[in-house]
Amino acid sequence: MLNRPRAEAQSLADAIIAVKDRVRLCSRCFSLTEEDPCLICTDVRRDATVLCVVAEAKDIYALERTSAFRGRYHVLGGLISPMDGIGPAQLRVKELIDRVAREGPREVLIATNPNAEGEATALYLSRLISPSGVSVTRLAYGLPIGGDLDYADEVTLAKALEGRRAL
Secondary structure, three states: OOOOOOHHHHHHHHHHHHHHHHEEEOOOOOOOOOOOHHHHHOOOEEEEEEEEEEEOOHHHHHHHHHHHOEEEEOOOOOOOOOHEEHHHHHHHHHHHHHHHHHHOOOOEOOOOOOOOHHHHHHHHHHHHHHOOOEEEOOOOOOOOOOOHHHHHHHHHHHHHHHHOOOO
């Protein structure tokens, strides 16, 4: 940066300030947006009966790149992690429960990472939402496309076997 012209440094500084001034959280899904509510929440072509719960806003972009999910999202703002002092009260769990009650989706898809925190969060949310009669689903686990069985670890293979489906 020290070797670049002052104008480039100023341009970068202006861009950072513009992001800070314009980007905020969507009041419905808590994703990052310049418009409130965000474009996903206001898109009438999206399936409002399926709500996908993610830990962070960046997870939405990963799912959107697939073009396979056409529902709506809810960003928790993290995962339950007692070791880090993060419990449900530090996340947007209450907002999720209120949203499920208000919007009445037929399915809540929990799309958290397949690690201890993601699993704990998914289980906690499932126990809260299931009594309402809403179907609670979880992303499947398994082998990557193009992968070889002999390179997969035992846990991945076990999860792939558990999640098998009919052809």
